[in-house]
Amino acid sequence: MTVHTGLLRLETEGEGHIVDLTEGVLAVVLQSGVTDGVVTVFVTGSTAAVTTMEFEPGGVQDLRDALERLVPVARPGGGDYEHNVRNGDDNAHAHLRASLVGPSESVPVVRGRLVLGTWQQVVLIDFDVRPRAREVHVQVVS
Amino acid sequence: MTVHTGLLRLETEGEGHIVDLTEGVLAVVLQSGVTDGVVTVFVTGSTAAVTTMEFEPGGVQDLRDALERLVPVARPGGGDYEHNVRNGDDNAHAHLRASLVGPSESVPVVRGRLVLGTWQQVVLIDFDVRPRAREVHVQVVS
Amino acid sequence: MTVHTGLLRLETEGEGHIVDLTEGVLAVVLQSGVTDGVVTVFVTGSTAAVTTMEFEPGGVQDLRDALERLVPVARPGGGDYEHNVRNGDDNAHAHLRASLVGPSESVPVVRGRLVLGTWQQVVLIDFDVRPRAREVHVQVVS
Numbered sequence: 001m002t003v004h005t006g007l008l009r010l011e012t013e014g015e016g017h018i019v020d021l022t023e024g025v026l027a028v029v030l031q032s033g034v035t036d037g038v039v040t041v042f043v044t045g046s047t048a049a050v051t052t053m054e055f056e057p058g059g060v061q062d063l064r065d066a067l068e069r070l071v072p073v074a075r076p077g078g079g080d081y082e083h084n085v086r087n088g089d090d091n092a093h094a095h096l097r098a099s100l101v102g103p104s105e106s107v108p109v110v111r112g113r114l115v116l117g118t119w120q121q122v123v124l125i126d127f128d129v130r131p132r133a134r135e136v137h138v139q140v141v142s
Numbered sequence: 143m144t145v146h147t148g149l150l151r152l153e154t155e156g157e158g159h160i161v162d163l164t165e166g167v168l169a170v171v172l173q174s175g176v177t178d179g180v181v182t183v184f185v186t187g188s189t190a191a192v193t194t195m196e197f198e199p200g201g202v203q204d205l206r207d208a209l210e211r212l213v214p215v216a217r218p219g220g221g222d223y224e225h226n227v228r229n230g231d232d233n234a235h236a237h238l239r240a241s242l243v244g245p246s247e248s249v250p251v252v253r254g255r256l257v258l259g260t261w262q263q264v265v266l267i268d269f270d271v272r273p274r275a276r277e278v279h280v281q282v283v284s
Numbered sequence: 285m286t287v288h289t290g291l292l293r294l295e296t297e298g299e300g301h302i303v304d305l306t307e308g309v310l311a312v313v314l315q316s317g318v319t320d321g322v323v324t325v326f327v328t329g330s331t332a333a334v335t336t337m338e339f340e341p342g343g344v345q346d347l348r349d350a351l352e353r354l355v356p357v358a359r360p361g362g363g364d365y366e367h368n369v370r371n372g373d374d375n376a377h378a379h380l381r382a383s384l385v386g387p388s389e390s391v392p393v394v395r396g397r398l399v400l401g402t403w404q405q406v407v408l409i410d411f412d413v414r415p416r417a418r419e420v421h422v423q424v425v426s
Contacts, residue, residue, distance in 0.1 A: 003322075005320060037145050038283055038322075042392050044400065044401045045401040052244070053240075053241045054237055058225035059238075070354060075346075077353075082349075083346050087340070095337060095347075099335045099347055100384070102335050103336045105246050115184060115186050139322050139392035142145055178287040196330040200370035204366050208355055243383075243386070249324075250289070250324055251423075257421045259328045261330055
């Protein structure tokens, strides 16, 4: 068995910025030489998430809008979120969105390629309220 | 270390059709001969998702209803989703639901069995707007 | 390749009780002696979920509130959930929340530590309507 570790470092704009990680994940897999295994993609931090989507401008806008609607910046019903009140913070909505979408996805590697669809990319969503430097760990087990 | 690859091919009805994958996943695990490891279940495509649930008619109906309510077919507030407008498409809601639920789950295998609960099944949800042929990759690492 | 199995047994209060699993997960990783690999954390049962968050009282309250708002105890629009009607049950909302958040997360282990952020913990959320004894499987592959 082998474990290969890759680290993607990237700068985001925050505020729901969605970044296509697919090329970076594939580069780690290729560098590992693994042909069959599983790659786990995990973002460090509690205000960002990892999922898959068709990465095109319309879908990107829709996903940002949907999360803003489902978990608004301002607490529905009035008042502020408890995280903000207790900690003098302003990014409670970012924490909530991140927990709902989740920080990791695992993708099988079969015969040297990720089993993603043609219109399916692995993406990072940075929900924080300001630009952030992010670390995404890409772990290949085989 | 060993990696075993299984591929489940299935036909869905789309429109939120939920399919119980548990038997298929277990068949791959049994065929692999693995007694202790992790099985990753991943659906290829950006309009379907994998999660777990108690697979019974009431829960199936409730989950379909909840996702329709949270991410409606018609864009809340009027107008159409950007994905549809820009691409002449009609399944933007399916993309959004798929990204929120996510394409993969990983389940430990302990002493030859999945550590699912008695009333917990691994399911595929196909959110697309028409019947689809789907591929679900089942990767066992041990 | 090696697989190490850990089992966390815990008592929850149900009703959205959120429990920090990080120390327990780390204990399994340390006991395994693994320095580089992936740890999969999976909750058995269809009314609980695993995700990550900043585990502090404000965020805990916000996440419970958000899930209550998104998937209320009472079916939006009136009537009861189908799961409850068909099975004489009262925890349909717990099932829905669990399926949306999902039962598993996988976290890379790099040089003996989990790649979590300083303010990012692995948590269990028990959505059921009563106190429960829960089993969380912690599987380390390396």
